[in-house]
Amino acid sequence: MRKFNVAVVGATGAVGEELFRVMEAYDFPIQNLVPLASARSAGEKIVFAGKEHTVLELTETVFEENEVDIAFFSAGGSISEKFAKFAVEGGAVVIDNTSHFRMDENVPLVVPEVNPEDIELWKNTGIIANPNCSTIQMVLSLKPLDELYGIKRVDVSTYQAVSGAGKAGMEELVKQMQAFFAFELDESKKDCFAHQIALNVIPQIDVAQENSFTKEEMKMVNETQKILHKDVQVAATCVRVPVLRSHSESITVTFEDDVDVDVAEVRESLERFENVEVIDDLENNAYPMPIISTDTDITYVGRIRKDVYAQNIVHFFNVADQVRVGAATNSVRIALKWIEMENDI
Ligand code: A2P
Numbered sequence: 001m002r003k004f005n006v007a008v009v010g011a012t013g014a015v016g017e018e019l020f021r022v023m024e025a026y027d028f029p030i031q032n033l034v035p036l037a038s039a040r041s042a043g044e045k046i047v048f049a050g051k052e053h054t055v056l057e058l059t060e061t062v063f064e065e066n067e068v069d070i071a072f073f074s075a076g077g078s079i080s081e082k083f084a085k086f087a088v089e090g091g092a093v094v095i096d097n098t099s100h101f102r103m104d105e106n107v108p109l110v111v112p113e114v115n116p117e118d119i120e121l122w123k124n125t126g127i128i129a130n131p132n133c134s135t136i137q138m139v140l141s142l143k144p145l146d147e148l149y150g151i152k153r154v155d156v157s158t159y160q161a162v163s164g165a166g167k168a169g170m171e172e173l174v175k176q177m178q179a180f181f182a183f184e185l186d187e188s189k190k191d192c193f194a195h196q197i198a199l200n201v202i203p204q205i206d207v208a209q210e211n212s213f214t215k216e217e218m219k220m221v222n223e224t225q226k227i228l229h230k231d232v233q234v235a236a237t238c239v240r241v242p243v244l245r246s247h248s249e250s251i252t253v254t255f256e257d258d259v260d261v262d263v264a265e266v267r268e269s270l271e272r273f274e275n276v277e278v279i280d281d282l283e284n285n286a287y288p289m290p291i292i293s294t295d296t297d298i299t300y301v302g303r304i305r306k307d308v309y310a311q312n313i314v315h316f317f318n319v320a321d322q323v324r325v326g327a328a329t330n331s332v333r334i335a336l337k338w339i340e341m342e343n344d345i
Contacts, residue, residue: 002343003031007068007092009083010075011035011046011055014167015097018328019072020048022297026332029339034066037075058083063090070335073097074327088126093338095128095331102129102223109226111136112333113274114143119337128334133326134158134216134238134247135223140299140325141318144273145253146228148265149312153233153254156220160205160238161290163245163322165192173197173242197242205238214238246290247326248319252307259312263304266314270301275325280304288319296321297329 006028010016016035023030035046035055042057056062058079063071063086071087073080077100084094084101101107108118109129122128131139138156145151162169169192176198179185187196195202206215213221217236224234241248255261271278279288280302288300299320307313320326 001029003029004069005032005067006030007034007036007071009036009058009073012037012041014163014323015074015327018323022328022332024049034068060086063087063092068092072331084127093122093126095334097130097327097331101127110334111139112337114139115227116337119341130331131223132219133322135220136326136330137299137318137320138249139224139227140276141301144269148269149255149259151232151253152256155235155252157237157250158239159241159248161243161245161247161322168192170244202240205240243290245323246293246319247322250317252315255312261306261314263306267304290319293319293321297324299325
């Protein structure tokens with residue numbers, strides 16, 4: 001089997017580090033690994049598959065010099081904006097984990113279990129975009145339901161972990177909790193979030209938009225429509241919670257008017273879907289929670305129930321590891337599908 005030269009831009013970040021772990025777990029066909037970060041981290045060592053690799057500085061020429069075939073970008077939108085083109089010009093396919101290219105109509109936005117066919121559009125620009133973490137786990141549970149009954153509208157509230165703000169977000173929560181237990185918590189000390197996150201919930205993720213939704217909320221609207229190829233109505237409320245690294249979502253789905261929801265059918269269609277598992281036994285206190293999904297590649301769904309008033313509405317709860325399902329694992333799955341499609345494997 002052919003092996004590939006793989007670059008990871010943002011190799012020292014939360015998603016970058018997880019990418020290495022996921023590639024090890026999936027036995028990714030790597031010839032040469034090229035970890036890239038800022039000049040601050042150049043020279044640091046990372047261990048991959050039992051071997052040490054030196055972190056290089058991200059430059060315009062590093063992709064060509066290292067004959068990179070696949071470049072994962074996870075160092076923020078402005079870095080992708082500036083450097084993705086050099087990776088493409090150097091001969092690589094870029095799998096971009098930032099929001100920079102997601103809504104570009106020439107760039108495919110892919111969750112491999114949901115819209116793998118879009119990967120072939122990579123030829124337009126050399127870039128494949130990885131959706132927002134909250135969108136990924138939501139469309140993984142929407143797709144089987146859309147196939148079952150046809151979705152008209154989705155109302156979602158998220159409970160998003162601090163890992164969405166990278167390593168710095170996770171450190172801020174841990175430090176604030178430590179300060180709390182030492183009776184030293186200073187509410188004015190915060191870098192990542194607009195307010196104290198320890199022992200709090202913050203109903204704002206990303207910046208305000210003109211329509212009073214936030215940018216994160218509108219990402220969930222626009223990206224869901226692009227991935228499902230459908231003008232499904234979506235209303236999101238995105239909330240940051242003091243959880244380390246799994247996002248939860250409370251989702252209400254309204255199907256076409258003539259649908260009469262059968263919860264057993266809903267459960268079965270979710271159970272059959274790739275990389276989705278149902279945990280749904282309320283009487284025995286069994287349902288998805290962040291402590292169940294963390295460090296896994298599964299989107300867990302539970303609390304499935306039919307609306308009390310409308311026969312075409314179902315409610316459920318889902319959780320997934322933001323760093324894995326919402327970022328690293330989805331990127332690696334895109335790359336593996338791309339390898340399969342483009343190299344006739
Ligand atoms: P560095 O550690 O050298 O700053 P996180 O998402 O956890 O916040 O991580 C962000 C990642 O993006 C890190 O690997 C970080 O590298 C990388 N990064 C940030 N700024 C740059 C830059 N100007 N050039 C290259 N990589 C960058």
